[in-house]
Amino acid sequence: MSPQPVGPPPAAGRDPEAVPTTVEEVVRQRLAAALGGWRGLLDSALPALAFLVPWVLTSDLWVALGCSAAVLLVALVVRIARRETLQHALTGLVAIGIAAFIASRTGRAQDVFLPGILLNGAFAVAFTVSMVVRWPIVGFMVGAAVEDPTGWRRDRGVVRLCQKLTALLLAGYVIRFVVQLPLYLAEETTWLAVSKLVLGWPLLLAGIGIAGLVLLKGRTPFEHADPVLGRPAEDRA
Numbered sequence: 001m002s003p004q005p006v007g008p009p010p011a012a013g014r015d016p017e018a019v020p021t022t023v024e025e026v027v028r029q030r031l032a033a034a035l036g037g038w039r040g041l042l043d044s045a046l047p048a049l050a051f052l053v054p055w056v057l058t059s060d061l062w063v064a065l066g067c068s069a070a071v072l073l074v075a076l077v078v079r080i081a082r083r084e085t086l087q088h089a090l091t092g093l094v095a096i097g098i099a100a101f102i103a104s105r106t107g108r109a110q111d112v113f114l115p116g117i118l119l120n121g122a123f124a125v126a127f128t129v130s131m132v133v134r135w136p137i138v139g140f141m142v143g144a145a146v147e148d149p150t151g152w153r154r155d156r157g158v159v160r161l162c163q164k165l166t167a168l169l170l171a172g173y174v175i176r177f178v179v180q181l182p183l184y185l186a187e188e189t190t191w192l193a194v195s196k197l198v199l200g201w202p203l204l205l206a207g208i209g210i211a212g213l214v215l216l217k218g219r220t221p222f223e224h225a226d227p228v229l230g231r232p233a234e235d236r237a
Contacts, residue, residue, distance in 0.1 A: 025215075046071045047092050048200050051112075052193040061109045064193075069096050109189045113196060117184055120177040127170040134159065136166035165211055172207050175199060 050071040055064040072092045099112040130137045135153070139162040143149040152158040176199045183192045 046075070047096065048193070048197045052197055055109075055193055056190060061103060061112065065096060065100050065103075065112070069093065072096060108187070110184050110187050110192055112189075113180065113184060113192045116196065117177060117180045120173045120180070124170060124173040124177055127166055127173065131163055131166055131170070134163070136162040138162040138165040138169065161214075164214060168207055168211055168214075172199075172203050175203065 047068040051064045051068040054060070054067045058064070076090065076093065095115065098115050102111045102114060103109060127137055136159070139152045139158065140149060142158070142162065143152045152162065176195075179199060180192060180195050183195060
């Protein structure tokens with residue numbers, strides 16, 4: 001009987017060379033899909049810029065919100081025309097809607113930023129807890145696209161890597177919360193808009209760059225899971 005090849009078998013219909021063979025390759029693919037690529041980053045950055053410029057020029061809350069919403073609507077139409085995922089544009093529209101509702105009820109422009117500040121604080125707490133109990137949130141991001149979303153837990157290499165990447169994302173949430181909360185309490189709407197822009201996509205790009213270095217340098221082999229992180233190696237046919 002001829003010896004069987006070592007390592008995970010290629011998926012049906014795929015180029016064997018394209019099948020990831022290390023933990024880093026899988027995490028890189030999953031994170032790229034979750035972030036939505038450069039289009040996803042633009043969907044996140046442009047609305048903040050569209051709010052900041054009109055606000056600085058006019059100090060009119062509704063003009064600034066309207067410009068931001070218009071940019072998101074254009075992004076939504078473009079994605080529909082290209083048959084791409086609507087996740088990032090729709091998320092932005094919902095965020096603008098919530099911000100507009102809160103600001104209309106309180107009459108305070110700085111309240112536009114309150115949902116984002118609270119969300120960053122909540123994410124910081126959630127990411128911290130997930131690391132303490134060694135169920136890092138990035139692991140769920142990695143396993144979300146497969147039938148077994150907790151399969152990554154069977155591979156210690158995946159867990160270690162996801163701990164590092166979760167800590168990296170946690171740092172971003174903590175920085176945003178620590179910087180923006182004092183600005184909110186001081187009613188510094190313009191600086192809040194600036195911080196949202198500066199600590200948005202530039203900070204995210206910096207985090208992605210650092211994560212990319214971690215993923216490119218690492219060559220962690222799979223111990224118990226195949227490249228889709230969905231089944232133990234011993235269960236593969």
